[in-house]
Amino acid sequence: MISTTHMANKIQLKGITWGHSRGLLPMLATAQRYEELHPNVEILWKKRTLQEFADKSIEQLATEYDLLVIDHPWTGHAAAKKIIAPFDDHLDAAYLVDQKINSVGQSYPSYNFEGKQWALPIDAATPVAASRPDLLASLGTPLPKTFADVLALADQGRVAFSLLPIDVLMSFYMFCCSLGEDPCQQEDEVISSAVGIKALQHFKSLADRVDARFYQKNPFMVFEDMVNNDEIAYCPFAYGYSNYAREGYGRKLLHFHDLVILQGSEPMTSTLGGAGLAISAGCKHLDIAMDYAQFVGSPDVQATLYVENGGQPGHLKAWESSEVNRRTSNFFQDTLPTLQRAFLRPRYFGHMHFQDHAGDVVVEYLKNGGDEQSVLNTLNEMYKQSRLMEDQHG
Incomplete structure (x- = not known):
């Protein structure tokens, strides 16, 4: 038995992640294994809700924790404020080259800002489609291939997706991209009126056919609804789990x-x-925190320990692994094309302000209708304000 005196001398790192099996369990497992390999280190992980994960300022978290699992839109803010430590200054260049080459879609560059790498992409996700094959079979309905197929299935009350503000905004971006124009490319408008109006109309035509309870459910709550009840047979888009x-x-x-x-x-x-996975610039044991992050993001750990404990890896080798796909009904193989073409949303300094409020505007429209151009005008005003925050900071 280790003496308490020896325990007191351990180097302790504190980490914060989000409270789902996908967010917490792989971090606990990698921390446990790292401690076994480095008995002088103790890594304590805490969890927060998915909404807190998206909302709470990285600035606040970086004063309390050494290790932070972050959302990539925070990258510009974190880089500007020097809140987290850049990996380029601490890790071997060859390791980062491997990470870049094996990025799942734009996962690796999503944490790169102003020429520095501010986090390692340990987890990759984008909205994908989900189905209950047993329910579709019982309905005699093939897997939807077109948006019209989805509307037809939704007319039977068999379709759902997340209608929370943040997910609604991400879905609005998706409709815009799918109509041929990426949002937030101009300084003064989110999207052109022609594409924006069409995107809103398409979105509303589907939202009108979905039960109102999904205005309260995030993506994994939608999946919980799908697995625990026998009503929803298909989700056309939600961040994959x-x-x-x-x-x-x-x-x-x-x-x-x-x-x-x-x-x-x-x-x-x-x-x-x-x-x-990011590391606070205030971490007192940067070398050890960097070494642990390198361990978590390594191809071998990503394809074994990380994914075996509920994680959704960010390294391409794990996504292509036949064993990983065998364990997950080919989740990774079947959704990799979706990840590879996913849109990388803005990460400029003021964008979190826009992201935090714009979804509410689109939700209001989906629930109650209204003039699409007015919705776009409101979004454009918010967008210009957020751009102004960037200019003022700069």
């Missing part, structure tokens, strides 16, 4: 797929999510 594609995790198994076609012949383009 490979946990629900694993035997024994839920009451029923979900299968995950690429998105349907909105127009033309190409599937829709969704908005990149995922999570990165």
Whole structure:
């Protein structure tokens, strides 16, 4: 038995992640294994809700924790304020080159800002489609291939997706991208009126066919609804969670797929999510924190320990692994094309202000209707304010 005196001399790192099996369990598992390999280190992980994960300022968290699992839109803010430590200054260049080459879609560059790498992409995600194959079979309905197919299935009360403000905004971006124009490319408007109006109309045509309870559910709550009840057979887009594609995790198994076609012949383009492992600039044991982060992000750990404990890895080798896919009903193989073309949303200094409020405007429209151009005008005003914050900071 180790003496308490020896325990007191351990180097302790504190980490914060989000409270889902995908967010917490792989961090606990990697911390435990790292401690076994480095008995003088203790790593304590805490969890917060998905909403807190998106909302609470990285500035506040970086004063309390050494290790932070972050959302990539925080990158510009964190870089400007020098809140987190850049990996380029501490890790071997060859390791970062491997990370870059094996990025799942734009996961690695999503944490790169002003020439520095501010987090390692340990988790990759984007909205993908999910189905209950057993329910579709019982309905005699093939897997939807087009947006029209989704509307037809929604008319039967069999379709759902998250209608929370943040997810609604990400879905609005998706509709814009899928209509051929990426949002937030101009200084003074989110999207052109022609594309924006069409995107809102398409979005509302589907939202009108979905039960109002989904205005209260985030993506994994949608999946919980799908596995615990036998009503929703198909989710056309929600940030993927490979946990629900694993035997024994839920009451029923979900299968995950690429998105349907909105127009033309190409599937829709969704908005990149995922999570990165960052290290507070105030960490007193930067070398050890960096070494642990390197361990978590390494291809071997990502494809074994990380994914075996509920994680959704950010390293391409894990996504391509036949063993990883065997464990997850081919989740990674079947959704990789969706990840590879996902839209990388803005990360400029003021964008979090826009992201925090713009979804409410679109939700209001989906619930109550209204003039699409007025909705776009409101979004454009918010957007210009957020750009102004960037200019004032600069």
